[in-house]
Amino acid sequence: MAQVWAEDGLHMGADFIAEPDDITTAKMQFFLALRSRGVNDPRVLAAMERVDRGLFVRGLFTARAYEDVPLPIACGQTISQPSVVGLMTQAAEITPRDVVLEVGTGSGYQAAVLSHLARRVYTVDRHRRLVAEAQGLFDHLGLGNITAMTADGCYGLPSAAPFDRIIVTAAAEDPPTPLLAQLKEGGIMIVPVGQSDAVQGLIKVTRSAQGFDYEELRQVRFVPLVEGLGSE
DSSP: OEEEEOGGGTTTTOOEEEEOHHHHHHHHHHHHHHHHTTOOOHHHHHHHHTSOGGGGOOGGGGGGTTSSSOEEOGGGOEEOOHHHHHHHHHHHTOOTTOEEEEEOOTTSHHHHHHHTTSSEEEEEESOHHHHHHHHHHHHHHTOTTEEEEEOOGGGOOGGGOOEEEEEEOSBBSSOOHHHHHTEEEEEEEEEEEOSOSSOEEEEEEEEETTEEEEEEEEEEOOOBOOOSOOOO
């Protein structure tokens, strides 16, 4: 059997406890799936290995936490497909000096991965419940370089701008102008774009002294980016 830290000993040198073989196998398949779908950056893979997706999936879908599929979470949102998380993170080319804005906290999984790559992560969501639950997980995991806030992601986070990197985990009709304005020169934004609920294009936006360069990476499917705050 594989060995993992006991939950109450993440930061206190607790004794090892056994991890069931079926979970060990599921995790091995999980990381093989990431590599097979193009997630090959060693730093990104290492970050994703440090974040247990099982902690971010609750309720009826807990048993599917290590499948490479998006899953429903509270407030009508989803936790993204792990390979898409990896590919978006990889495309952002995050360095240890970067300050990153994530629009769409959701379960907190993407922000947790980013926290192992960047100097500081700001994550915003329109749903207070999601922010509160994600913050609880960040605290439990000791991820002190994440700041989670309830805010309208369509307008970014002007108080902490500009950002080296911006990752948007909801689909907009076009890259939002306020987010483009909050991107540093030389910065990169990854954002799903498209009007269709079925398929959008994942866009990499790079800001230069001359303006913005756009590159379409692949087709994806995300919940829409909605203006305003949620009801819960």
